[in-house]
Amino acid sequence: MRFSIQQPALLHMLQVVSKAVAVRTPKQVLTGILLEADDNTLTTTAYDLELGIQDTIHSDDTNQLDVSTPGSIVLPARYLSEVIRKLPSDNVSISVNNNYMTSIQCGQVEFHLHGIDAEEFPKLPEFQSDTQIQLQSELLNDFIRSTTFAASNSEVRPILTGTHIQYTDGTLNFTATDGLRLATRSTTFDDADTHNWTAIIPSKSLSELSRLLPDNDTVIDVQLTDSHSLFVIGETYFYTRLIDGTYPDTSRIIPKVQRTEIRVNVKSIASAIDRAALIARDRDNHMVRLEVQGQKMTFSSSSPEIGNVSESVEASQKEGDDFQIAFNAKYVLDALAVFDNTDVLIRFNGSNQPFTIQQVDGDVGLQLISPVLMR
Amino acid sequence: MRFSIQQPALLHMLQVVSKAVAVRTPKQVLTGILLEADDNTLTTTAYDLELGIQDTIHSDDTNQLDVSTPGSIVLPARYLSEVIRKLPSDNVSISVNNNYMTSIQCGQVEFHLHGIDAEEFPKLPEFQSDTQIQLQSELLNDFIRSTTFAASNSEVRPILTGTHIQYTDGTLNFTATDGLRLATRSTTFDDADTHNWTAIIPSKSLSELSRLLPDNDTVIDVQLTDSHSLFVIGETYFYTRLIDGTYPDTSRIIPKVQRTEIRVNVKSIASAIDRAALIARDRDNHMVRLEVQGQKMTFSSSSPEIGNVSESVEASQKEGDDFQIAFNAKYVLDALAVFDNTDVLIRFNGSNQPFTIQQVDGDVGLQLISPVLMR
Missing domain, CATH: 3.10.150.10 (DNA Polymerase III, subunit A, domain 2)
Structure with a gap:
């Protein structure tokens, strides 16, 4: 195998596939990236047997890919990526010599990396489905x-x-x-x-x-x-x-009815919960309490060692019962992050039932969260 | 103690002193930040008994510091900084209540943090020296x-x-x-x-x-x-x-004479050493070899498992003997980072003696590095 290519194009191909490189494995070949050069194409592949990523480019004026001898080799992903990343933005020549020793040359720099026979690299799953x-x-x-x-x-x-x-x-x-x-x-x-x-x-x-x-x-x-x-x-x-x-x-888990429905701005409650979570501790499941009285939502949390916090947010609309509930702040913050800075509808069924969050206008799906049972 | 201040001003004061907060210590008071409010000044202090940082501000239109009751308190640094950081950019009121419980209030948010008596905070060293x-x-x-x-x-x-x-x-x-x-x-x-x-x-x-x-x-x-x-x-x-x-x-360590003097651009050799270090392994002290032949400097390194690398850089001037030397790439890169993109003079005394790096024009001092003895 022998080809040359512009450094940025090769680096990009390595970055695309890198996440499928196996990290901890006794099978050394899985920690490598497969390079395959054909007439005017170069393909990089990484496959940890769970995830596989393959990227192909065709020769053009930007990548200046030039394959003089088609062939293939597996090179150690970590070293290959670091070597290519640290080369100047210039033409890089790669060729396989004896015993899979591979030369990577760029200007006055010449690396040699021990490669592995491409035959040892696992085959990607085959797809001929009409699904x-x-x-x-x-x-x-x-x-x-x-x-x-x-x-x-x-x-x-x-x-x-x-x-x-x-x-x-x-x-x-x-x-x-x-x-x-x-x-x-x-x-x-x-x-x-x-x-x-x-x-x-x-x-x-x-x-x-x-x-x-x-x-x-x-x-x-x-x-x-x-x-x-x-x-x-x-x-x-x-x-x-x-x-x-x-x-x-x-x-069946998603409730069809609710005892309380609140309309409120996402950002205002996300900030309040984020602050309340500062006092909530890991070992208490980041527990934050919410008390709803009329349109007033009061978020609070406390810790015997650290102190406590309380913050009120006015809902723009509320129908149904007043109540108290406690929840894992991390879960609710994750859920709220799905929504942009907009109004959401939160539907509760008392203190012990899951509650749901949905956008008022537009459809970005439904988030459901189980409460933490209060002691 | 009771005062109010704009959130960005207080946050800045906490960030300035934060590096002197003790991280691991059985003395809880050292993990805190001392706040002292006086007529129109606020002082924050952290002191881990090795490093102490104290920052003071005086009331002005930007910080809007307003001290209504002078006093002092020690608050847990980690929570205090996170709480202040997550508050909106607005007026923050801080007051100490019973048993050193401290209220931090901003808009609809109210935190209470357990404080520690300021008397327990260690005194900073005294300075009345004329040195x-x-x-x-x-x-x-x-x-x-x-x-x-x-x-x-x-x-x-x-x-x-x-x-x-x-x-x-x-x-x-x-x-x-x-x-x-x-x-x-x-x-x-x-x-x-x-x-x-x-x-x-x-x-x-x-x-x-x-x-x-x-x-x-x-x-x-x-x-x-x-x-x-x-x-x-x-x-x-x-x-x-x-x-x-x-x-x-x-x-006495700094050599007065040299057998070889090389003038070369910092950036060109730093890049070459950085690349050669990719193959040099931790357990070999990041060892990179340099061979000087005429004005040609060839940097190389090799590893039985990974491969090898070699790169030549042309010096702009060289006087004295040809030679080979090996060094810890990390040490040389640290030293070269002191110099801007400029020419340096490197003075060698053969393979086994320390070498020095100095700037050709301008004075940013001297870097000396002991070689790794080649096997």
Whole structure:
């Protein structure tokens, strides 16, 4: 293998795939990046067997890719990325010599890195499915950002570490829950060619995907098999395994009625909860109390060692009963962060039932949070 | 105690003193910040018994300080700073109630923090010395930045964790060394009122001082006692203990002659060494080799597992013998960072002797580095 390319183009390709490089693994080849040079294309691939990212470029005036001998090699990701990052913005030549020793040359600099036979690199999952859907990048990104954070970090129930994605009769839905909070978002769109489907995708994978999605209307092609999904972002292929199993039926958890409905500005309560959380301690689940009296919402928290805090916010509208409730401030702040600086409707059913947050105008889905039971 | 003040002014005062708050200590009062309100002044103090910082403001139109009841209290630094930081940019009222419980009120927000009796806070060292000197802030900052990094981090020889500062017959000198490298800088200025003096100041304290020094010609008043020094930066008082003992005589270490003198651009060799260091490993002391042949300087390093690198830089001038040497890349990069993008003179005495780096034009002192002995 022998090719040359402009340093910024190669660096970008390495950065795109870097998140799929295995960090801790006894299999050394998984800590590498596969480089494949063909006639006028260069492909970089990283695959930790859960997440795989592949990026391809074709020769153009900017990248100045010039492949003189097609071939492939696996190079250690950490060193390769650091070496390329520290080279000047100039033409870089890469060639494989004997025993996979690879030369990286740029001006007066010449590195040699020990490579690994490309044959040892694992094959990415194959996709020939007709289960596919086209989504706008911006929409997909919004859906990811407003749901995946609510998934569980604990492997106690692996299925809850995933985000449940369903396309049913023209409705696309994303749902994530860790058992104490739930985030869900839906949209309808008619795509006559799309069959109903369902998949549980690791939420960590979706967060990494989000990093690669442009905030515009680029069309992302999503494909599914029984075990994997593939997101095609231009020349970048993003593979992730699916989580096996049946996702719990979350529809029953969302209350249909409420005893109190409050309309209030997101930012004003987020600031109040953020301040109250300063006194709330980790070991008490960041517990903040809310007392609703008329339109007055009073957030408070206290700690015997540190002190206490109390802050009142006036709701713009309130219907139903007065009540008190306590909640995990972190959960509520995560949920409120989904909404822009706008008014939300919060629906409560007393002190011991979950409450929901939704936007007044516009649809960015529903956030549900279980209260902390007060002592 | 009862006063009110604009939030940004109070936040700034807390940030100025925060670095002198004790982090790990059984004495709880040292983890606090002392607030003292007098007629029209507010003083904040933190003192971990090694470093002390005190900041004072007087009432003006911007800070809107208004002291209605003079008094003092110690509040837990971590919570106080976070609380003030998260308050809106508005008027904050602070008052001490029963049992040192302190109320912090701003708009609809009211915090109560447990305080500690101000009497328990340690007294800052007293200064009535006539050993003092006036330095321009910018000069002092430059001196700190070009020397203190070379001090030792190890408590094996505590004296080497300090920076040796001397004022002798009109010459001010800063020197720091960890035994393998040395950084020194001098300047002359005539101050008829200044007696000769010498002090060993903890290098960590000087780094913190540097953070507070404005990059301009503000005059900093430096005072000394046998055990402490004080830097007065406007209304900010910066105290540090001195290190006891006799600093080693470093003048004999600096070679008076050289076998090779090279003139070269700082940036070109810094980039080459930075790249070569990518392959140099921690356990080999970041060892990079340099081979000098004529005007050609070749930097290289190698590792059996990773690979190797080599890069040549053309010196603009060279006198004396060709040779090879090996050095700790981190040490040389630290030393080169002292110089701007300019030409330096590097003076060598073969493979086994320390080499020195100095600027060709202008005086930013001397850097000396011991080689790594090649196997």
